[in-house]
Amino acid sequence: MPGRTAPFAPFEWMIAWRYLRARRAEGGVSIMTWISLIGIALAVAALIITLSVRAGFRAEFVDTILGANAHVTVYYTGESGPNGQISRTIADYADLTGRLAEVEGVTRAAPLVKGQVMASARGATTGVEVFGIRAEDLATIPRIADPIEAQGDLSRFGPDIEGIAMGSGVARSLNLTVGDRVKLISPDGVKTAFGTSPRVKTFEIVYLFTAGRYDIDQTRVYMPFAEAQSYFNREGVADEIEVMVENPERVDQMAFDLLRAGGDRALIWTWRDASGSFLRALDIEDNVMFIILSVLVLIASMNIVSGLIMLVKNKGRDIGILRTMGLTEASVLRVFFLCGASTGLIGTVIGVIIGCLFAIYIDPIFALVDGLSGGNVWDPSVRGIYALPALLQWQDIVSAVALALGLSFVITIFPARRAARMNPVEALRYE
Known part of the structure; x- marks a missing residue:
């Protein structure tokens, strides 16, 4: 066989x-x-x-989301003030920032003041979003401190010379570069007996960045924190706390710890909430x-x-x-x-x-x-x-x-x- x-x-x-x-x-x-x-x-x-x-x-x-935006934003619920207006500002931002920074997995917590204004220079205007932030905190944002392209010196960012950092798209729209001055116009300015007059102030551009995200480069401006408090009538308060975490993918698991550290009025908004859809x-x-x-x-x-x-x-x-x-x-x-x-x-x-x-x-x-x-x-x-x-x-x-x-x-x-x-x-x- x-x-x-x-x-x-x-x-x-x-x-x-x-x-x-x-x-x-x-x-x-x-x-x-x-x-x-x-x-x-x-x-x-x-x-x-x-x-x-x-x-x-x-x-x-x-x-680009994680490199230029907060992984978690902590803000307060509205509270009625003496004049009956609802305020969400954070008066104890220094203590709140310290408590959030101590949460396990948090790498940085920073108070912010935010507002939308008009930027004007050389006959051109555009809308921008201003972030009031401390210089040491700005230096830790990856896409800003180490962007795709940058001009100027980030170390000059600060209130001493009234210097601001600007997205390259904003600068291109206004035909500006490092060393030029730009006028920022806020509708919520000085309160007088005849009403609120717009606040107009000129700042020097000390740093230009290209974060790699079109909407960030086209709209974002960073202002020193103390200067932003004065400019936006936020003396002694902050609008929110920007929190960066070690592992952004686990941010949902950290929500309870962050809320507990934030206190009774604290609410959180994660990067997944912002971009989840x-x-x-x-x-x-x-x-x-x-x-x-x-x-x-x-x-x-x-x-x-x-x-x-x-x-x-x-x-x-x-x-x-x-x-x-x-x-x-x-x-x-x-x-x-x-x-x-x-x-x-x-x-x-x-x-x-x-x-x-x-x-x-x-x-x-x-x-x-x-x-x-x-x-x-x-x-x-x-x-x-x-x-x-x-x-x-x-x-x-x-x-x-x-x-x-x-x-x-x-x-x-x-x-x-x-x-x-x-x-x-x-x-x-x-x-």
């Missing part, structure tokens, strides 16, 4: 390779093989590129895009099926001869499985290489596309960030490879089984 053939024996690989590289005159379908391989490669590359851009966009968006939209978009591109990979994999069906039809005579020579059904199945699986494997490898190279060199590629299209591909006022980012993650590459190889291997089984079950007598009847 003849011994059983070991699975995927060398002769099975040899036959499969012979069929894959056969010319059309020899009954091969090399053109269909190339079409299948290119389709798989492009589909896998598209999947990896999309996943890397998605990961990069999310990482850049979150980094956008992050959830990104998650939904990620899932939808993965499903859509999975369908693209499936369509590309179907080319392997059509190519194998043609290969089985053209090689019917060879299958009949091999079966009469003693080749088992299992060996025939493995031969044609190797044909389809090899195409899927090679296409996947090529696709991974293309996708990774595209993600790594996305900046020059995007610059080329942007230049050819006239520079209107990416609008930061709509996207929020200045460039198309890409972040390669091993889990994205693994998921793309697993999907492509899984589909390629599974769909290859069906035409391979058809070849294995072919009756050698029927195959050789008309030969």
Whole structure:
């Protein structure tokens, strides 16, 4: 009794390779093989590129949030004052800041005074949001102290020279640079017997920053804390406390400790509260895009099926001869499985290489596309960030490879089984 053939024996690989590289005159379908391989490669590359851009966009968006904004904002509930007006200001901001700083996981707590004013210079005006902050606290904000681009000297920020730090977008709108002076106009100014008159004051720009977020660079101005208290009629009080934490992803777990440290009137607003809807939209978009591109990979994999069906039809005579020579059904199945699986494997490898190279060199590629299209591909006022980012993650590459190889291997089984079950007598009847 003849011994059983070991699975995927060398002769099975040899036959499969012979069929894959056969010319059309020899009954091969090399053109269909190339079409299948290119389709798989492009589909896998598209999947990896999309996943890397998605990961990069999310990482850049979150980094700009965490790098230039409070991880947690602590403010007070409204309290009725002597004149009947509701006030949310924090009179004991120094004590509150100290208590919040002592909470485990908090890296910094800083009092803020905030207000919206008009900035005017050289006949141009624009609305800006002013953050009153201490110089030592401003120096610890990553996207401000260490921005993408900066001009001036942050150490000059302070009340002595009435210097302010300004976003590059604001400066560009007003045609200003470091050393120029800008006029800030607040509608809530000096209270007189005839009403409230606007407060107008001129400040020197000592520092310009590009945080990497369009809405921040286009609207934000930092003013020394004591100066902001005087300018916005907040003498002796603060509007809120800006809290930075060690692990922003765990900010929800810290909410109770922060509220307990804040006291009875304290309320908190986390960065997830501010951007949660956008992050959830990104998650939904990620899932939808993965499903859509999975369908693209499936369509590309179907080319392997059509190519194998043609290969089985053209090689019917060879299958009949091999079966009469003693080749088992299992060996025939493995031969044609190797044909389809090899195409899927090679296409996947090529696709991974293309996708990774595209993600790594996305900046020059995007610059080329942007230049050819006239520079209107990416609008930061709509996207929020200045460039198309890409972040390669091993889990994205693994998921793309697993999907492509899984589909390629599974769909290859069906035409391979058809070849294995072919009756050698029927195959050789008309030969």
